[in-house]
Amino acid sequence: MRCTSLIIPSFHPDPSVCRVGDDYYLVNSSFEYVAGVPIFHSRDLVHRHQIGYCLTRPATLTAECSFARHLRPDDRYHNGTFYMIATNVDLMYGSGGQKANF
DSSP: OOOSOOSOSSSOOSOEEEEETTEEEEEOOOTTOSSEEEEEEESSSSSEEEEEEEEOSGGGSSHHHHTTOOEEEEEEEETTEEEEEEEOHHHHHHSTTOOOBO
């Protein structure tokens, strides 16, 4: 199979791919868009489909929690659990220099 691009078309910046067995999971930045941090699934890194979002709880989807905070997510898998970490840009630049991740 020949593939010319493994990037998801449209507005899906900062992809991160995690492999679990024969499956690949990709997350990307969603910035202030809700729901946050889309998750895609693939078996071959060419054909993929969206299976959900990392941030779906009401507490993570408020205007205060969503603006520009979903930047450069990274997805990992360990002992049966998926993890996602992203830079909290609002706290880095908007709150007196405090730095945090979530």
